[in-house]
Amino acid sequence: MSLRKELIEVCHKAYQNKFVSAYDGNLSARIDSSKILITPSAKCKGSLKEDDLIVIDYDGNLIEGNAKVSTEAKIHLFAYKSRPEVQSVVHCHPVYASAFSITNNILDQPIFPEVILSLGRINICPYATPSTPEVPNSMKSFIAHSWVLLLQNHGAISFGKSIEEAYFKMEKLEHFAKIMSVANQLGKINKLNEVQLKKLYEISDQVYGIKLSNKEKF
Numbered sequence: 280m281s282l283r284k285e286l287i288e289v290c291h292k293a294y295q296n297k298f299v300s301a302y303d304g305n306l307s308a309r310i311d312s313s314k315i316l317i318t319p320s321a322k323c324k325g326s327l328k329e330d331d332l333i334v335i336d337y338d339g340n341l342i343e344g345n346a347k348v349s350t351e352a353k354i355h356l357f358a359y360k361s362r363p364e365v366q367s368v369v370h371c372h373p374v375y376a377s378a379f380s381i382t383n384n385i386l387d388q389p390i391f392p393e394v395i396l397s398l399g400r401i402n403i404c405p406y407a408t409p410s411t412p413e414v415p416n417s418m419k420s421f422i423a424h425s426w427v428l429l430l431q432n433h434g435a436i437s438f439g440k441s442i443e444e445a446y447f448k449m450e451k452l453e454h455f456a457k458i459m460s461v462a463n464q465l466g467k468i469n470k471l472n473e474v475q476l477k478k479l480y481e482i483s484d485q486v487y488g489i490k491l492s493n494k495e496k497f
C-alpha cells in the first residue's frame with residue numbers, strides 16, 4: 280500500500296473514532312531523509328483525499344501540494360529529527376486522553392501489563408502556546424523515550440515505526456484513558472506492585488520482543 284493511501288486511511292479512522300473534531304489534528308509519515316508527507320492545515324481528516332496531502336522538508340517548507348503547512352508541523356519535525364526510528368507521527372485531541380491533560384495525569388501509572396509494554400510511560404508535556412516553538416520545547420525532556428505524550432491543555436501525540444503503529448498507539452492511549460476514567464469513578468485503582476512489574480520486565484524481551492529502557496519503566 281502506498282504511503283499516501285495508508286496515511287489517508289488512518290486520517291479517516293481518527294475522525295470516525297472522534298479522536299479529532301472539525302479541522303483538528305495532524306498526521307504524518309516520513310518519506311525519506313529529506314521529505315515528510317503530512318496533512319495540510321485546516322482540512323477535516325474525515326474527508327481528506329490522497330491528493331490533499333502535502334510534502335514538506337525538514338525545515339517545514341512546502342515542497343509538493345497546494346495547501347498551507349500546519350503550524351503544528353513543528354511537532355512532527357521535532358519528533359523525526361529527534362528519533363531516527365520514528366516513521367510516523369499522529370497528533371489528535373481525543374476526548375478522554377485530552378481530559379486527563381487538563382486534570383490529573385493519572386494515566387502515568389502501572390495498571391495494565393499490555394499498556395505498559397506497548398505505550399511505556401505516559402508523560403505530560405507542560406502547557407505551551409499552540410503553533411509556537413514552545414510546543415516542541417515542551418516535549419524535549421520526554422521525546423527520547425516516549426511513544427505517546429499528553430500535551431497539557433491541548434491533546435495527545437503518538438509516534439510509531441510505521442503509520443499503523445503510530446495510529447494504534449493513539450487508539451490504545453484513548454482506550455486506556457476511557458477505562459481509567461470509568462475506573463476512577465468506581466473506586467480505588469489497583470496498581471501493579473514492584474514484584475509484578477519486575478516479573479513483567481523480565482519476560483518482556485523474550486515473550487513480546489520488547490526491550491524497555493529504564494526511562495520507559497516505572
Ligand SMILES: [Zn+2]
Pocket residue numbers: 304351370371372433434
Ligand atoms: Zn493540536
